[in-house]
Amino acid sequence: DAKTTQPPSMDCAEGRAANLPCNHSTISGNEYVYWYRQIHSQGPQYIIHGLKNNETNEMASLIITEDRKSSTLILPHATLRDTAVYYCIVRVADSGGYQKVTFGTGTKLQVIP
Amino acid sequence: GAVVSQHPSWVICKSGTSVKIECRSLDFQATTMFWYRQFPKQSLMLMATSNEGSKATYEQGVEKDKFLINHASLTLSTLTVTSAHPEDSSFYICSASTGLITDTQYFGPGTRLTVL
Numbered sequence A: 001d002a003k004t005t006q007p008p009s010m011d012c013a014e015g016r017a018a019n020l021p022c023n024h025s026t027i028s029g030n031e032y033v034y035w036y037r038q039i040h041s042q043g044p045q046y047i048i049h050g051l052k053n054n055e056t057n058e059m060a061s062l063i064i065t066e067d068r069k070s071s072t073l074i075l076p077h078a079t080l081r082d083t084a085v086y087y088c089i090v091r092v093a094d095s096g097g098y099q100k101v102t103f104g105t106g107t108k109l110q111v112i113p
Numbered sequence B: 001g002a003v004v005s006q007h008p009s010w011v012i013c014k015s016g017t018s019v020k021i022e023c024r025s026l027d028f029q030a031t032t033m034f035w036y037r038q039f040p041k042q043s044l045m046l047m048a049t050s051n052e053g054s055k056a057t058y059e060q061g062v063e064k065d066k067f068l069i070n071h072a073s074l075t076l077s078t079l080t081v082t083s084a085h086p087e088d089s090s091f092y093i094c095s096a097s098t099g100l101i102t103d104t105q106y107f108g109p110g111t112r113l114t115v116l
Helices: none
Strands: A009-013 A018-023 A032-038 A045-050 A061-064 A070-075 A084-093 A099-103 A107-112 B004-007 B010-013 B019-025 B032-038 B045-051 B067-073 B076-081 B090-097 B111-115
Touching (some): A018 A032, A018 A107, A045 A070, A099 B045, B004 B090, B010 B019, B019 B032, B019 B111
Antiparallel strands (some): A061 A070, A084 A099, B004 B019, B019 B076, B032 B090, B067 B076
């Protein structure tokens, strides 16, 4: 199963783009990359996911390298409310339908006024 | 996004007692539910995955006789911590999905368990 590694913390100025990297060098072909964020003592909030193509939604963009060994979550205009721990996870289902989810260590993003 | 609730949001119990935590998907049918545990300042650790109507699949190192999971309907899963001890004190979080790998996993707000 793929493991993910993330920098423990990052700062970003309010209004600027926040680029959060994730390394998943052992990812296999059928594993999806998901990003969530967690504000203190709450359940994680879904942000975006992808398999191999870049993805964009109203919250963020996800850039996955061609070899799929790493990805970057981009928050285009960070606000103070984006301060949270961001988790990069990989998710796979086996032939029997059993899903395996592996959470990374998370990056604590601090948005600075 | 879809809504997943947990009850209770926090619970304090005495050592040796059992505690049941409920996880409900309020607006969709959750074929698959996941249970996680999170210790302070740490990431989420998957405890088990359950498909509706089937026995849960536990991660290595998680005692299935201690952490009983029931997923009897498409909207409800329960986690029972049996004979709880102080080391079981943690933040327990469930998530629910329709079962497809491409469908989003929605998380509940979590349950804070404190065992005295």
